[in-house]
Every structure is written in C-alpha cells, then in structure tokens.
Amino acid sequence: MNIVCIGGGPAGLYFGISMKLRDPAHQLTVIERNGPDDTFGWGVVFSDQTLENLQRNDPVSAREVAQSFARWDDIDVHFKGEVITSGGHGFVGIGRRKLLHLLQARARQLGVKLCFQTDVEDAAAFKDADLVIAADGINSRVRERYAEHFKPDVDVRPNKYIWLGTHRLFEAFTFIFEHTEHGWIWAHAYRFDSDTSTFIVECQESAWKGFGFDRMSQEENIAACERLFAKYLGGQRLLSNAQHLRGSAAWLNFRRVSCGKWHHRNIVLMGDAAHTAHFSIGSGTKLALEDAIDLARLLHEKAALKGALEEYEAVRRVEVLKLQSTARNSMEWFEHAPRYVHFEPLQFAYALLTRSQRVSHENLRVRDKAWVEEVERWLAQRSAGKRSKRAVPPMFTPFKLRELSLWNRVAVSPMSMYSAKDGTPNDFHLVHYGARAQGGAALIFTEMTDVSRQGRITPGCAGLYKDAHVPAWKRIVDFVHDHTPAKIALQLGHAGPKGSTKLEWEGANEPLEDGNWELLAPSPIPWSPANQVPKAMTRRDMARVKAQFVRAAEMAIECDFDLLELHCAHGYLLSAFITPLTNRRGDEYGGSLANRLRYPLEVFCAMRAVWPGEKPMSVRISASDWAGESAITGDDAVEIARAFKAAGADVIDVSAGQTSARAMPVYGRMFQTPFADQIRNEVGIATMAVGNIFEIDHVNGIIASGRADLCLLARPHLWDPYWTLHAATQQGYKDVPWPPQYLSGKQQLERITERAAQQQMAINI
DSSP, rough: OOEEOOOOOOHHHHHHHHHHHHHSSSSSEEEEESSSTOOSSSSSEEEEHHHHHHHHHOHHHHHHHHHHEEEEEOEEETTTTEHHHHHEOOEEEEEEEHHHHHHHHHHHHHHEEEEEEOOSSSSGOOOTSSSEEEEEOOHHHHHHHTTHOEEEEEESSSEEEEEESSSSOOSSEEEEEEEEEEEEEEEEEEEEESSOOEEEEEOOOHHHHHHHHGOHHHHHHHHHHHHHHHHHHHTTTTTOOOOOOOGGSSSSEEEEEEOOOSSEETEEGGGGGGGGHHHHHHTTHHHHHHHHHHHHHHHHOOOOOOHHHHHHHHHHHHHHHHHHHHHHHHHHHHHHHGTTTSSSSSHHHHHHHTTTSOOOHHHHHOHHHHHHHHHHHHHHHHHTTSOOOOOOOOGGSOOOEEEESSOOOEEOOOOOOOOBBBBOOHHHHHHHHHHHHHHOOOOEEEEEEESSSTTTTTTTTTOOSSSTTTHHHHHHHHHHHHHOOOOEEEEEEOOOOOSSSSHHHTTOOBBBSSSOOOOOEEESOOTTTTOOOOOEEEEEHHHHHHHHHHHHHHHHHHOOOSSSEEEOOTSSHHHHHHSSOOOOSSTTSSSSSHHHHHHHHHHHHHHHHHHHHOOEEEEEEEEEOSSSSSSSOOHHHHHHEEEEEEEEEEEEEOOOOSSSSTTOOOOOTTTTHHHHHHHHHHHOOOEEESSSSSSSHHHHHHTTTTTTEEESSHHHHHHTTTTHHHHHHTTOOOOOOGGGGGGHHHHHHHHHHHHHHHHHHHHHH
C-alpha cells in the first residue's frame, strides 16, 4: 500500500513503524508541518498497560523508550500547608521530544519516509495514495476540511492552563494547590528526564482574569507563575517551549474532541484528530499509540480497506469512550476543584486520587494500604466524634440527621413493588421490607407511597390516604424497629401526569386499557402521545393536593416512620411543576425556576410544619432532565436543593431524569453521583447518591471522597437483601449486628470467605 500520514507526532510515527513491521513493502510517508525538534508539551506519562502493548507490537522501540523513562511511585498533594503522600502508583514518564526522536529513528530504520516543515491543507492532494492518515492533532485541518463527514463535536472547556517546564526535579507526581486573593490556582508537576519536569499551571477563568494573565505578555505570564509557586521551585525558573505563542495565547482551554465518524473514503482519523482525553490522566499519547497499533493490525488482517477501517473504528471507539469517560471525570474534578477546598487535606487528597473513578478504594489499598487505613481511621473518628484507632470501611461509619442516628451509610432505595390493594400494603410488603431491614442496610425507604387514589401511578401502588393504611404500615414499621437495627423512611408522592398506567411488568408508563382516572398536572401536557392528557391544576386543586400531603404526613407520624421524604423527581406531580418541560403555566407557579418551585416548596413547608422537629425530612429531586436546552441541569439542581434546604430539608436524595420521554441519559457506574457531589459541596447540605451503585468499592469511595453522605442501592437489594451484611464479611469487618437467629450462618460465611481468600493468596504466590 501507498500510505501518506499527515502529522508526525507519536500517532503518525508509530503507525508508520507498525505498518512496516507487518509488511516492509508498504510505502509509508509521514508529513509534519513542524521541524523534527519542534513540539508542544514537555513530558508524556505512560501506564504499565501501554508499555505492554508497545512491547508486544515492537520490542525494539519499546526497549529504547523504556531505557529513557523517569520512574516514580508516589503522589504528593500540597494543600493548606500540608503534604499528603500516597505511594505505590508506578508511573513512568519520558520527554515528548525524546519520544519523538526515538520514534523518528525507528521509523527511518524501517524505511518510513519523513518529511518535515511541510504544510498540508487538504488530504485530497494525495490522489495517488491508497490511504491517507490524518494524525494532525487536536487542531486537525483534515478533520475540519471534511467536517460534514467526520461530524466532529469539539467541546471547549472552561478552565485555563499553561504548559511549562522547569529544571526543578519533582521525584513524585506532584499536585500543588495555592489559595490567593484571586482564588485557587494549582499545578500538575512531574519529572520526565534527568534534569527536567513538566509544570502545568491551571485555574478557573475568574482567577485567570483576576491575576491579569489575559493582559500579560508571555514573559510576564511565566514570571507571575514563578512568583506564585516560588516556594516549590527551589530557585529554578519556569520555561516555555511554545515560543510561537504570545501573551495570553500561551494559556489554553482544553478541547474535548469526539467524532461521529473516523473515516471517509480512504481518509482515516487517528489520535487527537479523532478524539482527545484530558491531560490530567495522561492518556492522549496512549490513545494515539494504541490507535496506530490496531489500525495497522486490521489493515494487515483484512483484505478490503473499507472493512478494515470500519472494524478499526468499531474496536477503537469502545476503548476510547471508556478512557474519555474516565478523563471527563478527572477533567471535571479539576474544573471544580475549588468546590472541595473546605475538605481537610487528607480527604481532599483522597478525592483527588479517586476523581476519575478508575482508581477505587480497594485499588488504592493495593497501592498503599497504610495510607488508605489512615483515611479510614480519620473518617471513622470524624463520623463518630471520638478518637478511633481502628480502620473502619467508610460504608460502616455512622451518620446522624437531627436526632436520627444511622449505624452505617447504606440505604435501600425506594422501589415501587406495584403489589398493594387500593393502596394497602400486605404480607408481601412485610416480608419485602423486613428482609431488607434484616440485611444490614441502616435505612430502608418505602416505595413511593401515594397521598390519594388519584395520585397513584398504577392500581397496585401503595398509599397513605385511608384509615386502613395506618395499621398496615405500622405493622411493617414495628417489625423493622423491633427486630432490626435499621430505620425506616416513608417516601410520599403524587403521580401527576404519569398516573393511571399499567403495572410495571405489564407495560411501563403505558395507560390502562380501561378504568382510567383523571390526571392532574401543572399544565395539560401528557407524559407521551400515548398517555392521557392531564388536567391543568387550579388553585383549588393545588390546595386540595397540598392538604392530602399534610394528612399523609400526619398519618406517617402515627405509623412511627423515622424519616419523611417528599418525592419531587421523575416527572411525577411535584417534579412536573419544577421542570420547564411540563410546566407551561402563565401564573406565579410557572415561568422562572423560583416560580416553578413555589408549589413544591409550599407542600414541603406544610409537611415540615406537622412533622416532628426531631425527625429529619428529605427531598428526592431529578438533578437533570437530560433533555438538552431549556431543561433542568446540574446548576439548576443546586438552586433547587438550596431552596429546599432553606425550607428545612435535612438531606437531598439526588436522582436524575425520568422527567421526559425524550430524555437521553448518559448511563454508567455511579452515573448520578456527580449531581449528589455538586449539591453536597456547593450547597452545604447532606446528600444521598443513587444510580448504578452496586459494588462495595462504589460505596466506600463515594463516602470517603465526600461525594455524598449516604448511598442508596436499589437493584442490588433485590438480588441480595443481605447485601450489606455480605459486604461486611467480604471486607473482614465483623462488628456488624446480624439477626441473632442467623449467627450460625454468619460464622459459616466468614469461614467460607476466609478460606477463599487463603486459596486466592496461594494462587497468587
């Protein structure tokens, strides 16, 4: 094949190497607009996995690269006058210029033609080429020239950063956070050769403007950064290798690139031209090299060019999306770093290390057991309010809301069972809630319990609107209190426009075939075209429904529930008032967010007025509509939470979505936790995280990093009511109150778990 590669960075060079290794007969030309020594950036960080991939693909260049590595194990976090050090991380770094020189030499050795200082405006110039590779970086001209085919999505991020170097050698991967009169500014620093370190300075735009960086020359910018970080530089200067940039242009906004397609005819994108991942996890070069390996492999294996390019895109897209997701988490943490500066240094460092969700609590333990145990002792002491010598799994630290004390941080999320008769819970509910209360969770939520027959989702929904409901619920509450250490919370709601539908397993959100009842909503907007049109509520309707919520709260007192939650999420009645997607009212209950919140807040305040002062109240909200513009966003959720806090809410149950049939949620592990994190750390109110939390590591990491105060698990408690007790055994934590009737089972489980651990240890040895 005659192949032209536009771009002589790691992607283009390594692709040329990889193709020549598979067939020396290929004609490979790599064209670079800069000179062989010109590069932006200083050091490149590799992981062990990347090194293994390079070794398998080309042992010769892998060996040359490995011999030039700077290696380190520690991460140092400088924050509030303390240095928090965590070890065992195993990083390696190399100078970008050194890497390019090594790859250039290897490419020439294999017969790749290298053309420097040659500008290419359009891939169409290479009509005789069988394949044109666009590896021309984040500002790819080829990608933009054929944008209608590649469909690039370029997201310019808000933070400012400047990529510098220094001869101050940092022997650990170092993060430095400095508080100034203009706000927080921080540096990412690491050594990559015998006498040079990368030094990336980053801050929010407000701080950047406050310092006046936007009005300075490049020399003034660097001098200002030197003054800010002087005590960490040991007398060394900061250096720039981007001399072509002037003044504030030396500061950049990271551009997150993703493309709908990676190939068009015989043109294919590779590396940063196709996708980018934030520098805070050092993944850009990794992606570029692995793109090159897979594309070369598939071109060699596949007879047809089109088939090879399609499979390349299919294979690489999955891996890229995974890493971009990880990088997005890390990027967003740094974009909002000032959100966490109220943390104590140890927790701040833990939150930083686990920011991407790729490094988990147990993964950290493998790297640095002593440090993780220090975090666990600190959290146990802080939670219990007394000195603790024990390292306690974060999920088993206590938590208090008003006078309600919970012995751990795990809760059973509200889950509709659709098994009541005219709202009355029965033996199924007694066994269902009783089993989960025995299973170790500290707090059990009821399903959404409706305040009227009209407010039910389905005919099978539980309610609290008839006198007969009180003893039925009290029977369940008494069992939980008498036989378990768990507390039980009641979630009250009204289905609004999502009511009068079939049982979940008969057709979720599908209207009943017959027997429908009138629906209420802020505006006459149906949940979907298939659902009935609700009645727009009058002021009389609103007063009546509010009274129903108050009456249900009073009945909840008779039942002796420990916590009361108001359901303002998922498109049900009160949620329908909050989101502009379904609230089109022209009165004081529509329009602005403050107006749309007016009725839910009126209902909450009326309930809080009758609910005992020593007992807490929570509110479940949908923190995002996931429905594009003119919809609820995370920033709106902060204002919603702030309003409910002012009204007397003690904790926010942070869910998301389900407010519109056209929502497009982004699923993944702990995918709603970022909303709980934002609300907790911007509003200053306790939060409950929910949404695809299903592993022990998830719970421990969320609690230890201060992203939420409680974790609500739904489906895990359906497949294992004893999830929390089993989690304690798996972690070797024995100070857990099992039902006394089941203690022999506890002992056997502990023996089985210990035996399995010993067998695994023997295998590892």
